[in-house]
Each structure stands twice: as structure tokens, then as C-alpha cells.
Amino acid sequence: MTARVLIVDDIPTNVRLLEARLTAEYYDVVSATSGPQALAICDSQDVDIVLLDVMMPDMDGFEVCRRLKANPKTLHIPVLMVTALDQPSDRVKGLEVGADDFLTKPVDDMQLMARVKSLVRLKSLTDELRARAMTGQQLAVEDSLRAMDRISTNGGSILIIDTDQRHAERLKSYLTPEHDVDILTQPSDAVFQVTGAHYELALVSMAMADFDPLRVCSQIRTLEHTRHLPIILVAEEADKPKVVRALDLGVNDFISRPVERNELAARVRTQIRRQRYALELRQSVTNTMALAVTDELTGLYNRRYFDRHLGMMLxxxxxxxxxxxxxxxxxDHFKSVNDTHGHDSGDVVLKEFAARLKRNIRGIDLACRFGGEEFVVLMPDTEYRQAESVAERVRQSIADRPFELGGGKTLAMTVSAGVTLNESGADTAESLVKRADVALYRAKREGRNRVVFDAA
Incomplete structure (x- = not known):
């Protein structure tokens, strides 16, 4: 996933060094040499993340961050502070003025890319939620964004997963009484523990006897109601390679041992604030979306909404x-369902199909009912391999398990899919739909139950 990164530092050498590292990973990099210049760029351009030096003349990084987070137009931009200060109090101050994360100079390449990837993923999800809100009925996005300042981080519900009871109790003592904290010393019970619970954050130790911490995180992510649950890893220095993999799997953050009390508290507050903010945005979209843009049977967005949203996102x-x-x-063969089993059974299949579709796409993807038995999925910031993975996961979810029609009757179903990618500035919404439709026709003609990419 690419992104536009703003580097803010008054020392040209530092800028060139960070720019080289990020450009090598295909990020689009812009730079500023002062706080006022950085604020002007964020106010006038699309910036996905800010790498902000703390020690600058006239206006230091703390003040720049405070102003970015006080402006409704820029408060959603993640800020990664880069500092030579190594005191915990300095790091905590950065987080408290609104910084999303920090790096200590000299910057470690692994930590740089891990933090940038994590924050870019968060920005992408936030952008998609804001775009959906705008598409619905020109919702008051600024009001929703200002809600970030009103969100309290007290009373968070936290789960600590660690096979070492003594370590877990120490972390718990750092977080109480501000938060409600549970401890789980049997990681194999993690899925059971979070099922039906309403945790807002999970702290997962990397030092678990006989358990793979990444497997535990992956299992938490498989549950629909915990798919967006923030996860912070508690890692040792030797865990760096696994931390990188964890962030690619969707883990939100990590903290290194020995854990400093104030830093842990600040990171926990940041993740709980994000979680509550994202929940408020989702509820805002749900509660204010007019029925005119929602398909009544499946609960997905309808063709009218899709047509408008596609043009904007393209x-x-x-x-x-x-x-x-x-x-x-x-x-595939949906007409025979209605003809053989009746339209009530057809409706059951459509609703279950929509449910499986939603469970097997990503948080940033948008699923709509295109009409009849046709559905469409819009996937922002997605290249060929990612699109293929999503499409195959959806196809398998339909074919692997029969649909239950009631009365003990089941029906095996399959689906065909056509996929296309945005290829040039000459593409239009109509040309994208046409190419995907042609690919879908090929999938049908070549035997159904398959995914075909357009050959344009």
C-alpha cells in the first residue's frame, strides 16, 4: 500500500536520509523545513502520514502536532514524531499532544517501516469511513471528526494474554484503576474469551510458552466482532522480525520490554481513543444512511449508492x-433456486450470500448489491495479488458450505467473479464496470465457480 509521507525536519541531511528509506519502499515523499510550512502543506494537500521532528526552531514538533490535531481538517492525519529525546516523559508528552507514535534517533529501519505501515493502514480505513459518510447524504464529516476531541479514554476494557502470571499482573497494575483489565494465561482460550465479550484492546505477550503469539492474534482477527479490536504486542528486542510480520497481519502497535508505565498508559489511551472514534464513525454511517441507498433484503448498499461512490473513489x-x-x-444458476424452491428460498440464499461476502472482504472494501443475484465489491488501495486473495476467499466461502433453506433442506451454491484494476487516468466508472463484467462473462463461459481477471 503506497502513501504520501510528509517529512518535517529543519536539517536537510535528516530529510534526505528518511526520504531515501521511504522512497525505496515506493512511498511518495514531500518535505518541510519548519512547523508553519508543514501546517500549510497539510492544510492544502492530501497527506497520509507526517514524520515530525521534535527539535525545531521557532515552532517545535509538539506545537506542530497540537495544531494539526486541533484542526478538524487535519486531525485525522497520523503523526509519527521523530526525536533524539529518549526520556519516557518526552515520549509521553508527544503522545499526549496527539502524536500517534514516535521514533527515537537514530531511526531504526525496521521500526520506521513498521510504524509507517501501521499508521498508513489506519489512515486508509479512516479515509474510507469518511468517504462513505460523504457519499451517503453529505453527512457532517467535520462534526464527526470533532467528536475525536470529546471521546474519553477512561474505563477501557482490556484483555492481557500472557502465560506468565507475574508479568501479566505487573501490566495490570500499570493500567488499573483507570481501566478494567482481565488476564488470560491460557492463550488457547483466547477465541472463547473474546467471544461475547466487549473488549476494546488486547495486550498480547510475545514471550508465551508453547504458543505462537501471531497465531493468537490471527485467531482474534477471524471473529467478526473482534476483527477491528486493537492489539498491542509486548515484545523483546529479539522479536523484531516477528513484530514486522505481526504488523502486516493487522496488529496495531507494539511496546518493548522493559515496559515503562507511562508509555504503556499513553499507548493504551491512543488505541482506545482510535477504537471509540472508529466505532462512532461506523455508527454515524449506519444511523444516518438513508434507506434510499441501502438494499432492504441484504442490508448492503444498493446500485444507486455504488454508482455515486465508484465515481468519487476512482x-x-x-x-x-x-x-x-x-x-x-x-x-451461479440462481434462477433455478427460485424456479425449484420458490422465491422465499431465493431470498434466504441472497441474504446468506451477502453475509458471507461481508465476512470475507476487508474493512476498507465496499460491498453492494448490483441487482438481482449480482453483487459488486470496490477495493481501494488494492493491487492484483491482494484483489486475487480477496476474490478467492469469497469464492471459497460460498462453495465450501451448503446454504440452509430451512426445514432441514440445504443447497450447494457457487459464485463466479470478474475482477479489474484501475489502470490509467483515462479509466472511467463505466469502463471499469464494463471490464469487470466482461471478465465475469468469461468466468461463466469457462465453467463457473471461478475468478477471472480482465485481460485489458
Whole structure:
């Protein structure tokens, strides 16, 4: 996933060093040499993340961060503070003025890329939620964003997963009484523990006897209601390679041992604030979306909403030179379901199909009912391999388990899918839909129950 990174530092050598590292990973990099210049760039351009030096003349990084987070137009931009200060109090001050994370000079390459990837992923999800809100009925996005300042981080519900009871109790003592904390010393019970619970954060130790901590995190992510649960890893210095993999799997943050009390408290507050903010945004979208843009049977967005949203997202992808994928799906032999079992059974299949579709796409993907038994998925910031992975996961979820029609009757179903990618500035919404439709037709013609990419 690419992104536009703003580097703010008054020392040209530092800027060039960070720029070289990020450009090598295909990030689009812009730079500023002062706080006021950085604020002007964020106010006038699309910036996905700010790497902000603390020690600058006239306006230091703390003040720049405070102003970014006080401006409704820029408060959603993640800020990664880069500092030579190594005192915990300095790091905590950065987090408390609104910084999303920090790096200590000299900057470690692994930590740099891990933090940037994590924050870019968060920004991408936030952007998609804001875009959906705007598409619905020109919702008051600024009001929703200002809600970030009103969100309290007290009373968080936290689960600590660690096979070492003594270590877990120490972490718990750092977080209480501000938060409600549970301890789980049997990681194999993690899925059972979070099922039906309402945790807002999980702290997972990397030093667990006989258990793979990444497997524990992955299992938590498989549950629908904990898919967006923030996870912080508690890691040792030797765990760096696994931390990178964990962040790619969707883990939100990590903290190194020995754990400093104030830093832990600040990181926990940051994740709980994000979680509550994202929940408020999702509820805002749900509660204010007019029935005119929702398909009553499946609960997905309808064709009218999709047409409008596709045009907006395509324009954004083209202006920022980003990838985007479009998938059209058609339930195979659906007409025979209605003809043989009746329209009530057809409705059951459509509703269950929509439910499986939503469970097997990503948080940033948008699923809509295109019409009849056709569905469409819009995938922002997605290249070929990612689109193929999502499409195959959806296809398998339909074919692997029969649909229950009631009365003990089941029905095996399959789906065909056509996928296309945004290829150039000349693409239009109509041309994307046409290419995906042609690919879908090929999937049908070649035997159904398959995914085909357009050959354009």
C-alpha cells in the first residue's frame, strides 16, 4: 500500500536520509523545513502520514502536532514524531499532544517501516469511513471528526494474554484503576474469551510458552466482532522480525520490554481513543444512511449508492496515483433456486450470500448489491495479488458450505467473479464496470465457480 509521507525536519541531511528509506519502499515523499510550512502543506494537500521532528526552531514538533490535531481538517492525519529525546516523559508528552507514535534517533529501519505501515493502514480505513459518510447524504464529516476531541479514554476494557502470571499482573497494575483489565494465561482460550465479550484492546505477550503469539492474534482477527479490536504486542528486542510480520497481519502497535508505565498508559489511551472514534464513525454511517441507498433484503448498499461512490473513489485513486480494484460477482444458476424452491428460498440464499461476502472482504472494501443475484465489491488501495486473495476467499466461502433453506433442506451454491484494476487516468466508472463484467462473462463461459481477471 503506497502513501504520501510528509517529512518535517529543519536539517536537510535528516530529510534526505528518511526520504531515501521511504522512497525505496515506493512511498511518495514531500518535505518541510519548519512547523508553519508543514501546517500549510497539510492544510492544502492530501497527506497520509507526517514524520515530525521534535527539535525545531521557532515552532517545535509538539506545537506542530497540537495544531494539526486541533484542526478538524487535519486531525485525522497520523503523526509519527521523530526525536533524539529518549526520556519516557518526552515520549509521553508527544503522545499526549496527539502524536500517534514516535521514533527515537537514530531511526531504526525496521521500526520506521513498521510504524509507517501501521499508521498508513489506519489512515486508509479512516479515509474510507469518511468517504462513505460523504457519499451517503453529505453527512457532517467535520462534526464527526470533532467528536475525536470529546471521546474519553477512561474505563477501557482490556484483555492481557500472557502465560506468565507475574508479568501479566505487573501490566495490570500499570493500567488499573483507570481501566478494567482481565488476564488470560491460557492463550488457547483466547477465541472463547473474546467471544461475547466487549473488549476494546488486547495486550498480547510475545514471550508465551508453547504458543505462537501471531497465531493468537490471527485467531482474534477471524471473529467478526473482534476483527477491528486493537492489539498491542509486548515484545523483546529479539522479536523484531516477528513484530514486522505481526504488523502486516493487522496488529496495531507494539511496546518493548522493559515496559515503562507511562508509555504503556499513553499507548493504551491512543488505541482506545482510535477504537471509540472508529466505532462512532461506523455508527454515524449506519444511523444516518438513508434507506434510499441501502438494499432492504441484504442490508448492503444498493446500485444507486455504488454508482455515486465508484465515481468519487476512482477520481481519488487517479488523482493520487493509487491502485483500486473492482469485482463483480454473480451467483451461479440462481434462477433455478427460485424456479425449484420458490422465491422465499431465493431470498434466504441472497441474504446468506451477502453475509458471507461481508465476512470475507476487508474493512476498507465496499460491498453492494448490483441487482438481482449480482453483487459488486470496490477495493481501494488494492493491487492484483491482494484483489486475487480477496476474490478467492469469497469464492471459497460460498462453495465450501451448503446454504440452509430451512426445514432441514440445504443447497450447494457457487459464485463466479470478474475482477479489474484501475489502470490509467483515462479509466472511467463505466469502463471499469464494463471490464469487470466482461471478465465475469468469461468466468461463466469457462465453467463457473471461478475468478477471472480482465485481460485489458
Amino acid at each position: 477520481g481519488k485513486a487517479q488523482s493520487q496515483d493509487r491502485n483500486m480494484a473492482l469485482m463483480i460477482l454473480d451467483i
